[in-house]
Amino acid sequence: MRRFLLLACLMAAAPVQAEELVSGVSQDLIQITSNYTGSDIVVFGAVEGQNQNQGGNHGPKDVVVVVRGPDADLTVRRRDRVAGIWINHDAADLSGMPSYYFLASTRPLPAIAPAPILARYGIGVQSLRPDTVHSHHDYEPFRQAALRHLSQDHLYSEVPGGVEFLSDTLFRAHVPVPAGVMRGQYNVEVFLFRGSAVISAQSTPLFIDQTGLERRLYNFAHNQGFDYGLATVLMAIAMGWISSLLFRRPV
Numbered sequence: 001m002r003r004f005l006l007l008a009c010l011m012a013a014a015p016v017q018a019e020e021l022v023s024g025v026s027q028d029l030i031q032i033t034s035n036y037t038g039s040d041i042v043v044f045g046a047v048e049g050q051n052q053n054q055g056g057n058h059g060p061k062d063v064v065v066v067v068r069g070p071d072a073d074l075t076v077r078r079r080d081r082v083a084g085i086w087i088n089h090d091a092a093d094l095s096g097m098p099s100y101y102f103l104a105s106t107r108p109l110p111a112i113a114p115a116p117i118l119a120r121y122g123i124g125v126q127s128l129r130p131d132t133v134h135s136h137h138d139y140e141p142f143r144q145a146a147l148r149h150l151s152q153d154h155l156y157s158e159v160p161g162g163v164e165f166l167s168d169t170l171f172r173a174h175v176p177v178p179a180g181v182m183r184g185q186y187n188v189e190v191f192l193f194r195g196s197a198v199i200s201a202q203s204t205p206l207f208i209d210q211t212g213l214e215r216r217l218y219n220f221a222h223n224q225g226f227d228y229g230l231a232t233v234l235m236a237i238a239m240g241w242i243s244s245l246l247f248r249r250p251v
Helices: 002-012 115-120 140-152 213-223 225-246
Strands: 020-025 029-032 039-048 061-068 071-082 085-098 101-105 132-134 156-160 163-165 170-177 184-194 197-210
Touching (some): 020 197, 039 061, 061 170, 071 140, 101 170
Antiparallel strands (some): 020 039, 061 101, 061 184, 184 197
16 A cells, blocks of 8 residues: 555656656456466556656666556465474465566666665565564565565566667567466556656556356355355265266176
8 A cells, every 4th residue: 555655646746747657558357267378468658758857867767567466465384394204383474465476677676776766666576575474483584485486486577678668758568467366456557767766657457357157166166165165075976976887897
């Protein structure tokens, strides 16, 4: 919430006739079906207005595109070897971490802005921090483990150079949407940097949802968990019984 308030204040305080962003996405709704294996969307836009070179806005022009998924609660466990057996010895619950995070930029982030500026807007995988933490120890090792795990699953990624300027003002970036992403509302945020400062920003919603039979099964499983579990068990028993009849060997 604090990040979105910063974006709103930034857009409201943008000076007249200064450089401003206009951005959009190639599609604002992605429907997941049974044969969905992933897709790409294109974030595109333009930089309008002229650089006034005032207020510390000297320097090269950079664009950063960030796509954030719905917040999720993560439980990270640490395994230790006790008496020769590996067991879950400790854990940390991280609430409010994005389920998906993709970043594309014109240049590597350290060349665009210092770390405190990036952290203020939640730009960069290392700037992602949970809203609340439940842990008996320092949670930083658990946070780093979560970042590594999600990066290995291609749910967190950064692509320096992933924003391409087609002209002096027009830009685009390709954003992958893997098959395993969470359903819900995503936010596509575009930041315009000039001289290590954010001078304009825009946010656009993106919706990912299921359709058809997959949607009905998803709703059934989440809204009527007991009935769904019972139906699954009964179906497994029925399939086992039918299989035993079909493959029974004659005596």
